Amino acid sequence: MTDKELKVGIGDMKFARGDSRIITYALGSCIGITFYDPAIKLGGLLHIMLPNRVDPNDPKVFKYADSGIKETIRKLSAFGMLKSRTIVKIAGGAKMFEMKGSGSSDFGNIGQRNAAMVKKVLMEERMRISAEDTGGAYARTMLINVANGDVVIRTVGKPEKHL
Amino acid sequence: MKLKTYEDMNLLELDVMKEISSIGTSHAATALSKLLQKEIRITIPEVNILGYEEAVDKIGYIEELVTATLVRMSNEVNGLMLFIFKLDLANAVLEKLIGRRYDSFEELDELAYSALEEIGNIIICSYVNAFTQLVGVEIDLSVPSSTVNMLGGVLTVPMAEYGYVTDKLMYINAEFIMGGEKLSDGLLMLPDIESLNSILEKLGVS
16 A cells, blocks of 8 residues: 555544554544554544434434444454454544633533543443543644554644654 | 525525625624724625535635634524634734734734734624624623634534534635735624524514
């Protein structure tokens, strides 16, 4: 496979094998989840926006943490991923606006709810999160280098971080 | 016919939103003009119903640093108002207001940040005021909240807020012409669908 960069949009998932990089930009309250099976150099990046799929007929499976993670695991497993070998890392779930005043306490907590759901679903799937960079009040760009599984987080005003 | 999502709006309904936006935006420009004591002209706003990626492309680029002010609407119309400053508009405003320009939003100090938040709030409030008078609804506004962040991250906030209903955003884009300089503003008006239906009903178009 040639060296290439795949972009993952909001509520989407892409995966690749070998010399590729997969990137998703500006995760706000959304969460990026990387899956990497080092034995076969298979990597995937899922970008979810909301915790759970309410309408079971909603075709946008990757938009939600619950259906998105399950579908990603199903797809990657079909390409040879073994859950027990796979390294999972997550980033995002920020609170972009701090709302003041009464009645707004619930607003803006979507990032936190997303993170909680991602962790719950991964635990049910018996997959351990080996590194995470979640919370805070800033957007993150997440990139996985499928050649070696390296995950890089880019934020404004801070040095790049390797998860 | 009741709308289920923003993109269900027909041309007539979009035209009505455009008309309201035009009045709202001119009120906002007047308020800004008074504050800055500078003549400000505006172009007729476009109202666009866009997906997330389209909205990002229309406003700027995904990792572009912007300052955004968010206000929640409640009472007869529920939803969000989001005003996005790009650096050129922010600088035009800040230069007049505190006599300084900034090379990047990263350099913004407390004073400049508060000034932008206040301007964003004034623009939103005058816009909503015009709107309430025109439509005849009561809207309460929350205290503003601001952030300096990547554009893409800022736009995920309304996307997530309405993500269970729609994947579209309503973006109202006008150009402010200040001292010969054309400055693009970014105002997102995001009533929830129920409120949008009642607005259109009140105006007799649905």
